[in-house]
Structure formats: structure tokens, C-alpha cells
Amino acid sequence: MYTIFSIRKTLLGLLANTCNSPTGEEFTIEAFPPFALPRESARGDLSSNAAMMTAKRLRRPPKEVAQIFRDALETSELVDHVEIAGPGFLNIFLSDLVLKKILEEILTELGGYGRSTVHSGKRALVEFVSANPTGPLHVGHIRGAVVGDTVAELMAAVGYEVQREYYYNDAGAQMRNLGLSVQARYRELYGLPFTFPEDGYKGTYIVEIAEEIRREHGDSRLEEGWEWFTEYAAERLMKRISEDLAALRISFDSFVSEKSLYDSGEVKSTLLDLAAKHATYEKDNAVWLRSTLKGDDKDRVLVKSDGEPTYVTPDIAYHRFKLRRGFDRLVNVMGHDHHSQAERVKYALELLGLETSSLHYLLTQMVSLKAGDRLMKFSKREGELITMREMIEDVSADVTRYFFIQRSYTAQMTFDWELAKSRSMDNPVYYLQYVHARACSIAAKAVEKGISAEIGEDLDWSILAFPRERELLIKLAHYPAVILDAADRLEPHLLTNYLEDLAKTFHAYYQAQRVLNESDPRGSKPRFLLVRAVRQVMENALGILKVTAPEKM
């Protein structure tokens, strides 16, 4: 196998060896920066600044180190030659043998190409969305939903056994509020006196739930307390939320409710543990967390003077429960507006003496909406509420998913509704899908012309070394490394960046080089296989993004 990983490993091993012999020092492979895909193909197939990085330790000028490295690398059959550029960059040109092996690998592994077993045997939990069932999901939830789902998909692709989890608050004042709101609407339907709660939920979906109760139960529920309405409404809303997520191709493996943490005694035992660690104290009849010990600017209340826990308390209990379940990596996707909440949970876990290094918070930055020049608002408390469902129906699941992972979640973004809807060259989703469609079209044409080829055949592979073909092939070779990098760094946008670059290279190739050419049967076959490989990688990548890969556009 000549995956990008084994190429890297072999070559880094050569570097480590050369360093070890003269110095007596211990150089491991990890001491060197991994080889990167150069921006320009003139800079080789892999580039490295290893010489500059190690020059100091070796006490030799970078250029001299580079020459030693070059000689070592050139002993490998994987390497054709190495060029030293600038202050000591190593630009590695792989041998033609490797090029063919790469193509062979893609066309043999097919859907498995890009997937790896690097993290096999490890378990990961990705918690995301976690919206409370007090209303339908709105556009503000989409970024977290898509980022979380794609991160989960990426981690699964590199070997993790991944569990997607949804945590929701179904206890506390807001749920009471929900029940009272529905109850009021229900009574209203029967012309009975009702008092709508002051900060009740005003959305039309509350009325719809009330109407549903009437359809299902008639007037038989007029004597029920708010608890019954809360339970009914929460169940309806969770179902609605699941359906909306399904429309975005997202499903969860587990749901954890706040109520269940009370029922199982998890909340209580967490408070006891905190007390035992002297992480809490009582003041003014309330229980306080000593978060200032961890750098918080004030201590925080965990149990109010009326005996009710605050929202952080079950959250701490939930994360304590998470840590106990034996995951190697716990990813938590939440809106950046909750960052101080995340901090406090972490403070509490640390005060409990728990190891929190497996816990990763992905704080997605806020999204603003615009349509052309008009700024759109989607605040939940105000009038105009745009639901997730409306966006998916209006701009499609493909485009919605893509737009929200295209950019780093660490940056605030503006979602242009009009651009998203445009079915033109403006829209990067179609740019990628078009690669797949074009490649399929070539395959169809090949059948028509009676051209066929398989990787095992004895063909003239020399065209693979031509600049354009080579550039494409090298980019395809880096694909598994991109997946691994995106998964390890929990940054899905690295994949979309790569794909847009790959797509650009392919479209340019398509324009410049006719693949199926009757006057050049020797070149047509290997080119045809190269295009098949591009199609395969695009299909695999779009699969991870859960964006469809159409055969025709």
C-alpha cells in the first residue's frame, strides 16, 4: 500500500535515521513536521521545512541539512528527486511508480478510499444541537447541527466508534412556562377564561399543539394541571425536532434528558461529591460553587435559596456522567453565546478532580442572515422567526449543509440567503457536484464509444507523469490525509477547502485535456481511469459531507 500515510512515514523515517547517526541524539518521526501538499505543483508533490526546523538542533546551516536530507530521501524508490528551494525547503517529487500505485489504490478501495483505521478501537461521543423542546428548531441551530454531524462523520471515517448524543432540558421553569402556555391556548379554544403566562411562548406552534390536543382528546383534558401539558407539548416538539433534523440528514444515537438525571440521582450525587471536595459552600440559604478557585470572577449558585437547582447543576451532572462512560474523546458543539456556561461546567469538573482533557468544546460563532442587502433577524423572542425547516425547504439540504461547514466555525459568518438559493456558478455546492456529474458523463460517453479500461490492465501509464495528470493524481493522493487532519483538528471546513481546490484542478483539466480521444487510444484509457478516480474521491467526500453527488446536472 502506498497511501499518503505510509509515504509520509517512510520518508520521515529516513529523515530521523540521518539525524540519529551523527548526533547520537534521539530523533523520532514526530520531531519533524509532516509533509504538506504544496500550493503550486512546481514545488513538488510533497514539501517540507524539516531542514529549517532541525537545523538548530543539528547545529548546522539549514541548507547543509537540506542537502543531507535530500541525499537520504533520494535513496527511496518512492522518490524521483528532491529539489532544495529558498532557505532550505525540500520539494519532493515522487516516482512514477508511486503515481500508478495511488491510482490503483483509489480504484481498488473505492468507497473506502480516504477512510482509515488510525483511531480504531477508540470511542467518541459528539454532543450537539441539544436544543430544549420549547419550540421548533430555527436557523440559529443549523450551524451547530451541521458542524456536529460532520465532525461525527469525519471521526467515524478515521476509525472512531462514534455516538451522536442530544441532551435536552425537560425540567425547570421554562418547561413549566411551556405547559402553561399550551394550557392557556387549550382553554382558549373552548372559550374558557385563561391567563397566558407573562413570558409565555407566543408562537403559533403552541396553538397548533393545543388544537392537536383538542382533536385527540376533545375537552377531556380541561382539568389537567400544567404538568400534563408540558409533557404532551415536549413530546410533540421533540418529534418535530427529530423530523426537522432528519430533513437535514441528521439522526441521533442517544438522547439524555435533564429529568432522567434527577430521576437517577445523578444530580444529587454530583452535589454531594462537590460538597465532599469542599468545592461548594452555603450562603444566604443557597449552595455556591467555588468557581473563583479556577479563575472565575465570582462564585456561582448551584442551588437557589428556594431549593431549586440552577441550570448549571444538571449540566455539571450530565458532563460528569459523560466522563464516566469511557469515551476517548468527548466533543461538545454549542453556540459561542454559551461559552461561560461551558467554562463553569469545566471548573466544576476540575474541582471534582476529574480528568477533562478528553473534553473538547466547539463553540460555533454566531450567524447572521442577509438576503441581498437586507439583513434578516431570527431572534426567537421576537416576531419574525425563521425555522430550520423553512431554510431547508427553501435552499435545499445540500446547500444548507455545505454553506454551514464551508467556513471555520470559529468565525462569525453571514449567510446569504439569495446566494444560497442561486442555482448558478455563484454557488460552490454546484461547483463540486458538477465535477461528479462531468466525470459521470465521461463514463457514460465511454460506454457509448465502447472504451473501457480496468486498473489491472497492461496500459501505457506514462501519461500519468504529465504535469496536468500528475497534479490531479497528487491531489487525490492527499485526500486521506485531509480527512485525518480535519477529523483530528475537528475542523470540517478543511475538507471543503480541499474539495474546492480539487474541483478547480479538475475543471481546468477537463477544459484543457480531452479525456476520450479516438485519435489517442493509448492515452484515453489511463485518463479515463484517472477521471474515474476523481469521481470516486468526490463521491466519497460528498458522502462525508452528506451532500448528494448527482450523475447529471
Added chain:
RNA sequence: GCGCCAGUAGCUCAGCCGGAUAGAGCAGCUGACUUCUAAUCAGCAGGCCGCAGGUUCAAGUCCUGCCUGGCGUGCCA
């Protein structure tokens, strides 16, 4: 006030563990459909990388201070 995140081309954004001449898409301007799909391609133009110091052989990237913007900062959730 304090905390978190950001500030890169007209707009939306990439930029890897500090490395080569700072990139892409859109918008603007020139060109290319008798061909495997022009939802494409080739090219032009567009930058005190917020400001000022510092560290380094090397800074958009790291450190400090400041400016600007977003979001937090409840015995609300």
C-alpha cells in the same frame, strides 16, 4: 469593568506546528461553446493582513498594549 471570539482584496472568507512572491469565490473588465455538459475554462485588475511595539535567521501566524465589532458576564434557561 471583566471574560470569550474575531478584524486579511469592494463583498463573503481560506491561510497548516511561524517559512517560499499573502490565496479562493463573488462582484468588475477581456476572451473561449460544431467537441466527454459553458452550472465550465483562460486571462486582467484589485492588499500599510485593524494600529503600535516586541520575540525570531524568518511574523498575517507567537507575545504585550491599544482601537473596532460580535457574544457573554443573574438565586433566568
